[in-house]
Amino acid sequence: MGASHSVNGKEAPYYYVPSFSGHPVRTSFAILIMLIGAVAWVNRVPYGNWVFLVGLLSLFIMLFFWFGDAIRESESGLNSKRIDDSYRWGMGWFIFSEVMFFAAFFGALWYAREVTTPWLSNLDHQLMLWPGFSGQWPNFGPAGIVQHFEIIGPFWLPTINTVLLLTSGLTLTLSHHALRASKRGSSIFWLFLTVALGFTFLYLQAVEYMHAYSDLNLRFDSGIYGSLFFMLTGFHGFHVLLGATILTIILLRLIRGHFTADHHFGFEGAAWYWHFVDVVWLGLYLFVYWF
Template sequence: MSSQHGSAPYYFVPGPSSWPVLAGASLLLTMIGASAWVNGYSWGSYANLLGIAATLVVLYKWFGEAIKESEGGLYSQRVDLSFRWSMSWFIFSEVMFFAGFFGALFYARSVTMPWLSDLDHKFIWPDFVGQWGHAGPAGTVDPFTTMGPFPIPTINTALLLLSGVTLTISHHALRAGHRSKTAFWLFATIVLGAVFMGFQAYEYMHAYSELNLKLTSGIYGSTFYMLTGFHGFHVTLGAIMLAVVLRRVLRGDFTAEQHFGFEGAAWYWHFVDVVWLGLYVVVYWL
């Protein structure tokens, strides 16, 4: 957002738009395709990919209109405040999203595992060992090796922490009016995020091929891939957001005073960093 508030209306109300309906329809197609895909229907993968492509097109067009409205001077200080509250509540919803996953991990490790390994349940599952990374009480899970913190998870932690530093430097450069410095450090942040995802992809291949750790490897495998996979998805989204912001920086959209588009993406990226720190400790160390 880079419009001058002085020339903006008291509050801007956009006209009727088809984008919300199209976004809902494309997301519905995406989920129907995903559901059919995992249930073995041949058309599911095509429907899922078509839905994803349609969603990306809708978002590109919809956000493009919002950018034009901002650059056209239609957004006042009150609209800016509404964007800030909206982004804050969105990040809060993401906090609750990950809190549910961390809660599932806590329940499996601290409630279910001791309960299944107590004396009463030894009569039902005598071979069950109450140690995290177990193969389940029935012993039906193929043997696997748990994932440790070295070396890739620790390297990825350093990469995300460093990306938070480079993004902060970029933000300060934008506030000081140094556009080229802003673009350089923002590009460095995106590169660090891409390297993070490359290491995570390698980690997954290593887990599948050498550790036999799969999504079907009991509660350990499902919680591991659920937490790390969704976090990786959020890193990817954050990198895309920062790439869009970089394009706008190079285009000259932002000013030192008005740049909430940059700030909103930066908030999201810092949130992703904090989630990873918790995930790194709970999933890889404990």
């Protein structure tokens, strides 16, 4: 989240080593509570949804204090060029780990659709294990174990959300170029528009989920299709929520004048993450809603 290499002409140290921090441990516990609540929620355990919300709220509280410490270090002139390089490497590896995370779910989708479904529908499996099983995707399991549901096509909410995210990538790029040209007012405007588009995407995804549950009977327990649909789109939505939150913090910092045309990695790191979220959505739009 670094912004500058010096403050008021004071050079930053060669390499700044921060003091011991409890933020990583506390944040890990918040994520653990959130995941326990999510598991309990989808398995209809009483109060699972409230445990999830407590974990989510705790996560954002921990991130607020963690970001605050990083911002104070930056604004105190403690971040040298070497620290800036460390931030860039760290963000790059973090995004790489996220690529692997989504690659696992995309791989599960491909394997279930292209390998498992045809394999279980061959004659041997139909006679011995899965009588009446059809090799179509999506399927309702053998003998209709899964309740009938309808899938969500690309029109119109997913397509509208695709336009929103692609537009947000454009507005974020315009904001970045304006910052590099020292046009802070223009940069603030385009970044504000980016944040608004991100939260609009989340609102429309919530509308889509309500439509899926109430009108299409498409639920998390709707077989392998339902599980993968909500895992892929849900985790992506969570990443959009985190990205939009980070961009909101960057917007507030931009308004307060924390960034300059030469030193603004906090902005760049958030932009890298947002563009990654855009690319993942394009994959989801094609392989979940179209194919």
